[in-house]
Amino acid sequence: MLGKLGKAVLRRRPPQPVRRRAIDSDDSAQPGDLTTASSYAFRRNRTLTGSLLSEISSPSEHRADLKSPRVQAHTLRYRRRKLVLRLFVLLAGIAGLAWILYQSVVSPSVTLVGVDSPPTEATRRYEKTIQDYLAARPFERLRALIDVKSLVDYLQHDCPEVQSVEPTIAFAGFGRAKFSIVVRHPVVSWQAGATLVFVDSSGAAFYRNVPESPVVQVIDRTGVQATTNKVLVSNRFLEFVGKVVGYFSAQKYTVSSVILPEGTTRQIEVKLEGVGYPVRMSIDRAAASQVEDAVRAIRYCAEHSVDPTYLDVRVSRRAFYK
Incomplete structure (x- = not known):
């Protein structure tokens, strides 16, 4: 009688839980199986936050461990916008650098307007004078920033035969600019x-x-x-x-x-x-x-x-x- 009663008590006792263990990755697991995904694997002293359901929102769900499809779509959209912004900034920087190289004046080139065969000595003298002017004003090394009126005054101080300089300074190659000078007749x-x-x-x-x-x-x-x-x-x-x-x-x-x-x-x-x-x-x-x-x-x-x-x-x- 007691033996049967003892067996009944043993049968009613709930089963013991399985000892905790880390879940190893299984190559045969399906991509959508969350029980085998390494991102959801059990780790000691870690709390899994978030929710897998789009209908249930959780605090800081964008930084949670469990993300719903809606949150995942938002995260991907945010990353895509960030990559596009970085690409735009990179392209803008490249375009700005190319513009600076296009506008830069390292060595000037002079052409005399209305003179069929300009003397080489005069051309070299004007080029040296312009180079001295740009050396004293480094910010005007860009063609768009050159003060033509100030340049004419500087030229006329040493070369009074210069009447004017054309306001449009042409591109003559990277680092070179062509100055069209009008001399007095x-x-x-x-x-x-x-x-x-x-x-x-x-x-x-x-x-x-x-x-x-x-x-x-x-x-x-x-x-x-x-x-x-x-x-x-x-x-x-x-x-x-x-x-x-x-x-x-x-x-x-x-x-x-x-x-x-x-x-x-x-x-x-x-x-x-x-x-x-x-x-x-x-x-x-x-x-x-x-x-x-x-x-x-x-x-x-x-x-x-x-x-x-x-x-x-x-x-x-x-x-x-x-």
Whole structure:
């Protein structure tokens, strides 16, 4: 009786749990079998967080061990956006580096506008001057940052024959840039002592005839040494002579010579091609007004068959002839 009762008690006792052990990876396990996945394997002193159901949300589910398909899709989308952003930043950096290489100016190249065969010496001189300018301003080593006005002022300080620089600086290869320089075309030349001075139509004086243009020579008959006469060597006098030649050229008259008459240093005599008499002018009056009065007087003499010895336009709105 007791033996049967003891057997019944033993049968009612619940079975003992299986000893805990690590789950080894099984090659035959299916990819979707969560019981054999290494990411869900039991580890001592570890708590598995998260949920496998999309309907059940858990705190910090994006950093949980168990992730639902919805959370996994969100994680993949976040990683994809992060990779795209990194790729965009990388491409932007490459494009910026290529732009810097495209804009950089290591060695300048100079071309002279309107000059068929520019002298090599002049070209090298301008290239060296531009290189000195860029060396003093390293931030302007990029073509887009070059201050053209400041560059022109720097060039004209040592090379007054430079008139301007084209605002568009062309690409001439990586590290090279082509600067198009416009030089002055002289209209008058004058020997002031041992120095040969050239003047363009705007009245600017310089000392190099780079384009080798034909010029009108000033004939000095004053008998005064140019080096000691402050009137003749002044910029005002040179500017006046250059503007007179330029204004006559604009009126379709070509100046053949400019004479400084004897006994005076404040007036000139201008001889024109096709006009048989000189025109007397004064440097104390505006060149444009005198040229305008002279043109009107020349046309009047031609219409009325007047052949004077000279034409004087030194007085405003008056023209005297003899």
